Amino acid sequence: MLTSFSRTTAAALLALLTLAACNTTPQPKFQQELFETGASPYARNFNSSTTDTCEAARRALLSQGYLTTMTRTDTVDGTKNFQPTGDTHIVVEFHVVCTPGEEASDTSIVYVNAVQNGFALKKSDTSASVGLSVLGSLSLPIRSNSDAMVKISSETIPSGKFYDRFFGLVDHYLQTVVRTQPVVSNRIETRLLPMPVEVTTPTPTPVPVPDLLDAIDKAAAAQPASGASVAP
Template sequence: MLTSFSKATFASLLGLLTLAACSSTPQPKFQQELFETGASPYARNFNSNTTDTCEAARRALLSQGYLTTMTRTDTVDGTKNFQPSGDTHVVVEFHVVCTPGEEASDTSIVYVNAVQNGFALKKSDTSASVGLSVLGSLSLPIRSNSDAMVKISSETIPSGKFYDRFFGLVDHYLQTVVRTQAVPTNRIESRLLPVPVEAPALAPVAAMPDAIGKAASVEPASGTRVVP
């Protein structure tokens, strides 16, 4: 039969075990997303259309050594390789999406996301034995080393000064690069051409007298009349 002291001790131990069990299983990071409606650190507004803004983003990535691909006018992807040490390798993938702004037609919103992928050098030894029939059961071990880069991590770079510097560089190129301007749509007016007036018919030309017959009636200078 448990005494009052043993019951209190048992309850305390049970509470400590429950607390330890809860603290040993932390909540994953993807379950800690807040999805707030306020300003996003991954987005920025610009006073330019989507084509010019994405072009400025492409130039910003190119100026920092990123290899970019731009299959559409509103999307830019870029990659850059880093080598922190001889056994590790890091690849940063940049994704930029440009959408129309909410306030005016000549504004845009840029959404950016950068993923950091980590790779490590993995060494594996393989061995094999070769039996020589001449020497009986003697076997010689053969070893070979094969090294390969294995992906060990992949994480979105958290918000902070990293994206602030990128947005600042995009704004710099928007201020220095010539922007495209839309062709003004003026109203086209059409008018009917006047109906052409028919020209009056010309009077028939009188027949010219026969030059030969007229010449035959002319008397020669000697006074002799020529009869045809």
């Protein structure tokens, strides 16, 4: 049988335990990170180059309505807006990084991360008073509503089927995307061309005009005159 003292002590201890449980602060999620060395749920290996894999990732996001930006061949960023209700708004930011694989030159590793940002409509009333001189110090309040979307949350989407479906879509586009083919560097042989032979045409020697006239006169004198008979 418990005495009044023991009952009071037990009640006090129970109250202290309840108070301690209520005052316990939950551990933040970032302190629960394990940083394990095993396979990462945010990464996947592909048998393709980093350029081809990132191009497939870009097409995968575009096919699902994401607005993508690709300023580099190894990085893809995309955003998509959602409107669950009239007073809430959600923006999903998708980040993709492609790095070379560890086994061969034509392999790559894709790291993905998606952040879900939540926005809510915040309504605020602003009031102003107008003094009326006719009525003395009487003032009338004038209210106006000012609505704005305020960011209320931001959290990385946890690993699961969300990323598995994305990786599966990337693999699908890798089968259909035109892969880049490196230019084969063949050995180039060089050789000297033979020197061109200069062809010269002999220039005819001009005959002096007086000599030409003498030759004509001599030929005319050697021929017999017209009507003359030649002795046998």
